[in-house]
Amino acid sequence: MVNIKKDPLYTDPMKVEEIYSERDGVPIKYVTTTALDGGLIPTDVYYRETPHPEFGNRYFHIFNTVLGARIGNADVIEDLEFGMIEDKDGLWHLSKHRHDYVSLDGKAIDGGRAYVRGNGFEMFKVVDGNFIKDEQE
Numbered sequence: 001m002v003n004i005k006k007d008p009l010y011t012d013p014m015k016v017e018e019i020y021s022e023r024d025g026v027p028i029k030y031v032t033t034t035a036l037d038g039g040l041i042p043t044d045v046y047y048r049e050t051p052h053p054e055f056g057n058r059y060f061h062i063f064n065t066v067l068g069a070r071i072g073n074a075d076v077i078e079d080l081e082f083g084m085i086e087d088k089d090g091l092w093h094l095s096k097h098r099h100d101y102v103s104l105d106g107k108a109i110d111g112g113r114a115y116v117r118g119n120g121f122e123m124f125k126v127v128d129g130n131f132i133k134d135e136q137e
């Protein structure tokens with residue numbers, strides 16, 4: 001399993017996992033924070049193994065709007081690619097959105113889901129709520 005730096009923007013992952021796991025009767029887990037549309041607004045993404053009984057999605061995201069916190073379908077996450085850099089401790093870091101430049105240990109990643117630019121990065125994808133190396137790179 002890939003060890004990803006957890007850096008949620010809007011939620012306390014442990015609290016969300018607890019609330020939704022109890023409410024839905026299935027385990028819920030935080031996956032990452034990213035801009036799903038390739039833009040500038042990252043959201044906190046969560047996963048459930050079984051599709052939601054009403055909406056049919058396995059991923060959901062929580063984000064803030066002028067009207068307050070909202071929740072939406074995030075199944076698109078399995079179609080996205082993630083460029084990430086690894087720090088000296090084995091923790092992987094990703095660029096959350098188009099203008100999120102991350103640099104460490106002589107490596108860099110930028111572009112979120114809009115584009116991938118930098119050096120020393122590797123490509124990943126999300127499958128069943130987990131990051132795996134993208135073998136098609």
